[in-house]
Amino acid sequence: MRPTISELMTSLGCTKWPERWAEIYDGIMDQYEKYGCEFADPIFYDKLGDRYNCLKDYREYYKEAAAEIAKDDNLCRLLMLLCTVAKDRGHAPSEFEQFTPPVAPGGKREIKYDMLTGLVMCATYDYTYGLLTAHHVPEKHINYIMNIYSAMISTFKARNNGAPGAMSWTWYQRTAVEAILYRTGRLEIEINLKFSQRAMVFRNLADKDTLVTLAAAGKFHRDGHLLGSKYFEDEEGSFEGVVEESDDAYIGYPYDERGLVVNKKRTLKKSEWEKYIEPGDPVVGLHIPPGGGMTPEKVDEAFKEAKEFLDTCYPDFKYKAITCASWLMDPQLCTILGEDANISKFIRRFIPLCHKSMGRGVMSFVFLQPKPAEAVIENLPEETSLQRKIKQHYLNGGCVYEWGGFIPKDRI
Secondary structure: OOOOHHHHHHHHOOOOOOOHHHHHHHHHHHHHHHHOOHHHOHHHHHHHHHHHOOOOOOHHHHHHHHHHHHOOHHHHHHHHHHHHHHHOOOOHHHHHHOOOOOOOHHHOOOHHHHOHHHHHHHHHHHHHHHHHHHOOOOHHHHHHHHOOHHHHHHHHHHHOOOOOOOOOHHHHHHOOOOOOEEEEOOEEEEEEEEOOOOEEEEEEOOOOOOEEEEEOOOEEOOOOOEOOEOOEOOOOOOEEOOOEEOOOEEEEOEEOOOOOEOOOOEEEEOOOEEEEEOOOOEEEEEEOOOOOOOOHHHHHHHHHHHHHHHHHHOOOOOOOEEEEEEHHHOOHHHHHHOOOOHHHHHHOOOEEEEOOOOOOHHHHHOOOOOOHHHOOHHHOOOOOHHHHHHHHHHHOOOOOOOEEEEEEHHHO
């Protein structure tokens, strides 16, 4: 007997799903009951891997998960529903944000639950490959995106004592499936983004190298951090970061060289300053995958390759800057690690901008904690110099914030 969508979701512990799924559910179940679910057949992943030269590192995990799901009719039905939605790119990105995936009873690690989202991603390979070939993307970049889910599984394993699984559903939906994330040397670039920093950048008309950045959105602590960040939650003396415009000037609170906002307004005369970068302008996002070192030479090569790739494959994408948001951007690291550290040299390439942060990024990416908000500082590992220094910083009452920054295109 066919379960209703509510019965199906309840049986699997899914607490939230989009209303539209109820409208398409019966049609998808008709197909499932007539033809079965190809995504629950291990052979599907052999064929997919051979066709696109993908699933190289962890194909056996996909096949094992599929075989286990095939034994569970409710999970099989859910997989069929999710894969059908995944292929509908007009709905999938927003609808998956409204969905809570099932978890194994008792919170145990079970591959049929932990790999479920990874299997769903496989339903999108044809779509992604079509996007890549339409832009004549070089083979090495196609190969990178078609195998990017290996990083997803590796990260899950690192955070869960070696158990296989998939993660970052929303992240990979946006970047990998839509083919907007590319590896250029040591770094990754994300295209088709909009400048979303809480800032507006102005350029001096007489000296094009002179820039001033004004806070353009958000409420700031009296010390310059975004209000609500860890240790900066007291509203006394806070102020709104809004750029005012008169007939002859722009007026607002400027960011200082640390990326904090100064609680003193500055006036920029229109006869001397022009808008240069503002919210909504096209930018390239920069991401820093783990491993490989961060020497200045490697970063230079990555930027050079990125520019050449964008000019060749996306010539109509007229980006104004490269932006980055990461724990690796916190200017405090220059002091914690030393001014000569490669991370410090990387940070100094950017014009810094504070972000609202509770300092949990390092818990995920440096200490590999599966539940960053619950990490106990005293119990954090000390296996590397980076871990030891950052842990000591926290033990001393400090915090490493997720920070933002940008490099104007003409400075890359």
